[in-house]
Amino acid sequence: MPDKIQPRILVVDPSASNRALICDCLRQLPHVRTIATGDSEHALQIFQEIRPSLVLLDTTLHGTDGIALTRKIRAWEQSRNEAGISPWTPIVFLSSVSDENTLTQGIQAGGDDFLCKPVSEVVLLAKTQAMLRISTRQQEICEVHRQLKEIASLDSLTGIPNRRHFEDTLSIEWKRCLRNDTPLSIVISDVDYFKQFNDIYGHQAGDVCLKAVAGSLSESLFRVEDSVARYGGEEFVAILPGTDASGAYAVAERMRLSAHELGIPHERGIDGRISCSFGVASTRPSADKMPQQLLRTADIGLYAAKSAGRNRVELNKE
Secondary structure, eight states: OOOOGGOOOOOOOOOHHHHHHHHHHTTTTTTTTEESBBBHHHHHHHHHOOOOOOOESSSSOOSHHHHHHHHHHHHHHHTTBTBBOOOOEEEEEEEOOHHHHHHHHHHHHOEEEESSSSHHHHHHHHHHHHHHHHHHHHHHHHHHHHHHHHHHOOOOOSSSSSHHHHHHHHHHHHHHHHHHHHHHHEEEEEEEEEHHHHHHHHHHHHHHHHHHHHHHHHHOOOOOTTTEEEEEEEEEEEEEETOOHHHHHHHHHHHHHHTTTTTEEEEEEEETEEOOEEEEEOOOTTTOOOOOOOHHHHHHHHHHHHTTTSSSSEEOOO
């Protein structure tokens, strides 16, 4: 089994001898790696770094008790919401104290099971195997959820982000630029005479054309934080956080050249080829503005570019 999917168990116990006994016992399980510590702060650090498949946790630790550490682990997991779902790592308490109050507090803090010391090897191995099965299934669910969300955010034809993803991203970037007091720019584009292209060459050729245009626009963006999405039909839109008007205009011009240089024949197009028109808008987000205003401003620029002859970039200033 590759190391990257090898189950890792974090053993947290204040006694070095106990840690050694537990780890020695767990070595009977194939493909399992153990990491042990007796310090709560170190345990939390290890947990955050390696994201173990299971935590075996003594209720009494140096620095803080195991129940408090459990609360910290659960709080950290909740903060790591990924693709709309938070990770959940099974936590099993190991304790020489078996009163109902301690058990209740542990479960309420986020623990999943409770074993009283001394724990027999048979019981420990059986519980560990059961919890690792649960952990594996949870990881699989998270991965499937992530994949489904990714599919839902992509345009099925072009493979680039769709309108829904664009709107979500615009909202996020608007808030980020507002906090950082940095500019935000939008570039909206439209394939020139696309209806005529479909009428002449057919919708299948139109689909191939849109895929090629989408690829050329995406490849024109050099920064990781920039993104382009299919807005609808033959329209595409790019978000350029931290980019001012002149920078956005330069990006749009690069996109325009890239699309035209695809050299896709279009007998009614500009110079007999497919081309795109672009509208650019830029602003510095503020509390009295809305992101939709920026989009409308860019759309006005696109209309101006098409009215002026197409295959051009128009910057519409607010």
